[in-house]
Amino acid sequence: MKKLYFLLMTGVLCVATVSTTQAASTAITSNLDPAFGASGTVEIVATIDAPDPSGIAVVNNRLFLTFPKHDGDHPGPVLAEWKNGQLIPFPSSAFSESAQGDPASRLISPHGMTTDTQGNIWVIDDGKIKGHSIPAGGAKVVGISPTSGQIIASVILKEALLPDSHMNDLRVDLTHGAKGTAFITDSSFGGHPALVVVDIATGRQRRVLAGHVSTMPDKGYQTVLDGRVLHYDSTHPTFPAGGADGITLSVNSQTLYYSPLASRRLYSLSTAQLADFSVSSDELAQRVVDEGEKGAADGLATDPWNRIYTTAADHDAIFRRNPDGGFELIASDPRFVWPDGIFADSRYVYVVLGQWSRLPRLHGGQDMRRPPFLVAKVPITPPASQ
Numbered sequence: 001m002k003k004l005y006f007l008l009m010t011g012v013l014c015v016a017t018v019s020t021t022q023a024a025s026t027a028i029t030s031n032l033d034p035a036f037g038a039s040g041t042v043e044i045v046a047t048i049d050a051p052d053p054s055g056i057a058v059v060n061n062r063l064f065l066t067f068p069k070h071d072g073d074h075p076g077p078v079l080a081e082w083k084n085g086q087l088i089p090f091p092s093s094a095f096s097e098s099a100q101g102d103p104a105s106r107l108i109s110p111h112g113m114t115t116d117t118q119g120n121i122w123v124i125d126d127g128k129i130k131g132h133s134i135p136a137g138g139a140k141v142v143g144i145s146p147t148s149g150q151i152i153a154s155v156i157l158k159e160a161l162l163p164d165s166h167m168n169d170l171r172v173d174l175t176h177g178a179k180g181t182a183f184i185t186d187s188s189f190g191g192h193p194a195l196v197v198v199d200i201a202t203g204r205q206r207r208v209l210a211g212h213v214s215t216m217p218d219k220g221y222q223t224v225l226d227g228r229v230l231h232y233d234s235t236h237p238t239f240p241a242g243g244a245d246g247i248t249l250s251v252n253s254q255t256l257y258y259s260p261l262a263s264r265r266l267y268s269l270s271t272a273q274l275a276d277f278s279v280s281s282d283e284l285a286q287r288v289v290d291e292g293e294k295g296a297a298d299g300l301a302t303d304p305w306n307r308i309y310t311t312a313a314d315h316d317a318i319f320r321r322n323p324d325g326g327f328e329l330i331a332s333d334p335r336f337v338w339p340d341g342i343f344a345d346s347r348y349v350y351v352v353l354g355q356w357s358r359l360p361r362l363h364g365g366q367d368m369r370r371p372p373f374l375v376a377k378v379p380i381t382p383p384a385s386q
Contacts, residue, residue, distance in 0.1 A: 040318075040331025045350070046082045046375035050074065053352050053373055055113035055169070056341040057121055059146045063375065064090060064121060065352065066341075069109040070128040070166065070189075071359055078107050079123060082375070091149030103127065104137025104156055112169025112341065116180065117253070121146050124184055126167040127157075139167055141182045141198055153179065153200050160198070160205040164190025168245050169299070169341075173253045176275035177201055183256050183274060185215075185244035191234060193217075193243020195258065197274055208274070208281040214288045215244040217262035223296050223314045225338070225357045226368075232262045238363075240338065240356050246300035248308060257308060259297060266294035266308075266321070294327070295319050299342035301349065305383050309349045311339035318342070318351060318378060331378040348377040 046053075046063060051074040055066035063082040067074065077089035079096040089097045096107050110123040120143050127138025139161050143153035157167065168187040174180040179201035186194050186207070194210035209215045221232035223239060230239050245261035249271070257268045268289045273279050297310035297319075308321040309330065317332035318339065330349065340354035352375050358368035 038333045039329065040333070040378050042331050042333045042335070042376050042378055044335075044374050045377050047372045048082075048087070048375070049371050050373075051076055052354055052356070052369065053375065054111055054341050054354055054356075055123070056343045056350055056352050056375065057113045057115050058343050058345060058348075058350055059115060059119055059121065062146060063350070064113065064146070065375065066110040066113050066123060068111045068126065068128075070111070070126060070130055071356075071361070072130050079110050079113075091144055091151070095151070102137060103135040104140065104154070107142070108135070108138045110142075111167065112185075112247075114169075114171050114343075116143075116172045116174050118174065119146065120144065120152060122170060122172045122182065124167045124170040124182075126165070128166065128189075133163065134161070134165070139165065141170065141184070141200070143172070143200070155182070155198055155200055155203050155205070157196070157198070157205060160184075160186075160196045160207050162186075162188070162190075162192055162207075164188055164192060166242070167196065169247050171247050171249045171256065172200070173249060173256075173271050173275065175253045176271055181271070181275040183247060183249075183258075183271070185247045185258060187242040187245045187261055189242075191243075193260065195244055195274070197277075199275075199277075204277065206277060206281075208284050209244075209288070210281070212285050212288065214258070214265075214267035214290075215260060217241055217243055217260050218264070221262040221264075225314060237361065240298070240359075240362070246297050246310070248300040248302045251302060251304060251306045257291065257300060257302075259294060259300065261298060264293045264296055266291040266297075266310075292325065294321060298338070298340050299351070301342040301344040303344040303349070303380060304346050307344075307383075309342055309344050311342055311351060313338045313357065318349060320380075322383075330380070333376070335374055335376070344380070346382075347379065349380055350375065350377045 051067045053065040077097045080087040110125045127134040139157040141155045170184045182198040184196040194207040198205040241262035247258045295312045301309045316336035318330040338357040341352040355369040360367045
């Protein structure tokens with residue numbers, strides 16, 4: 001059995017219990033919309049009073065989270081493991097909690113996080129603290145062994161970094177480059193989004209697809225958040241918006257999928273072409289594939305069966321794109337207020353519920369976030385054919 005939540009015209013939140021089968025089938029049995037309410041099996045795995053989490057990775061049932069500072073400085077770790085109901089700085093307090101020392105030797109403001117095919121954790125540090133410029137060495141790609149806590153790689157972003165960069169999320173492809181290649185979405189604080197490619201072994205890096213439709217926000221973009229109908233306006237922002245943001249790899253690492261934040265399109269490119277520095281950005285632009293609509297997604301994640309999960313903030317939901325290009329609803333819940341970072345393994349899809357649509361800068365200076373901040377998981381199963 002499961003509970004469905006209905007907000008009546010009086011503003012009273014009512015709860016109805018229905019069977020899991022009924023919720024999954026969303027059968028049409030009346031003149032009411034069967035999609036209105038909660039669906040799917042949602043379990044809250046972390047409840048955090050502060051700070052606000054964003055990136056997520058799960059390794060051997062260990063939950064890791066990032067806590068960026070670009071929308072507000074805060075005490076406590078910027079990378080932590082959620083353990084026994086507490087945030088434990090990872091891999092150490094000196095590396096993930098210190099506000100002193102060389103920016104290149106510690107995390108400043110990590111945002112996106114992922115794992116590679118060997119189970120290592122990778123973090124993109126955008127280096128940005130609200131009200132401050134990005135210090136030298138602040139923006140970087142960092143690889144960490146979850147077992148030993150050893151820093152296995154740290155590549156400082158220089159040539160690929162702009163003063164208004166917002167290095168948002170990343171994926172690491174171990175099939176190209178001696179130590180792999182990192183693909184990063186720079187959603188940009190100043191309207192200059194792009195993809196960033198980094199050869200981890202050499203540190204060689206470049207920006208590609210700057211100004212291309214696949215990395216730019218849709219100027220006609222409209223969404224509905226917290227009951228408000230909103231339009232994209234770069235000069236008067238009322239919701240999280242911007243360029244290249246969500247990113248994920250195919251299971252074989254041969255295809256990169258990505259999308260702008262203020263767009264419902266999904267795009268893809270061959271990783272072999274992206275990782276080849278001899279292929280120009282203009283040439284890459286000719287090879288971008290428009291994969292069609294994918295909803296209003298922030299985060300993207302791929303499961304072991306090459307199915308892509310997308311957050312859907314305007315539906316308080318998680319969608320799944322199957323290999324045939326078809327979509328299905330995996331879960332919706334009124335607690336899914338701006339689902340942000342997302343991670344999938346063979347058993348669950350995990351999602352951070354960051355409430356980023358309620359930031360002060362989007363509400364006339366008033367902070368509308370209401371802690372606690374939640375992290376949820378939803379069970380998944382192999383495709384029927386497996």
